[in-house]
Amino acid sequence: MTTETKTRRQTCTDHCAGCNQHFHGLGAFERHRQNGSCALGGSAVASKGKNVGQPLLQAWTEQGWCALQSGSTRDGVIVNWHHPVPIWQVYGSSYSGPTND
Ligand SMILES: [Zn+2]
Ligand SMILES: [Zn+2]
Numbered sequence: 065m066t067t068e069t070k071t072r073r074q075t076c077t078d079h080c081a082g083c084n085q086h087f088h089g090l091g092a093f094e095r096h097r098q099n100g101s102c103a104l105g106g107s108a109v110a111s112k113g114k115n116v117g118q119p120l121l122q123a124w125t126e127q128g129w130c131a132l133q134s135g136s137t138r139d140g141v142i143v144n145w146h147h148p149v150p151i152w153q154v155y156g157s158s159y160s161g162p163t164n165d
Pocket of ligand 1: 080081082083084085096101102103
């Protein structure tokens, strides 16, 4: 038995201060940093290795909520969320959020 909250938000766990993209997991965050600069999540591809040309990231959700960039809080609750934002995860990782279909 799970204890679901009323609204289940998909929030970024890692956030890049340089390009303001949102990531689900540190691995995804690290993948968008290439040669010292930020790759756009949807267009980040492997530039070397056996998977060259393969995508590095995929959207975890296009309807995410940014917990880190969001604004004011009231009574400890964020009242001014950044939403919707795309949140990226490592390409090929199993989908752990709600389905979009
Ligand atoms: Zn970045
Ligand atoms: Zn964020």
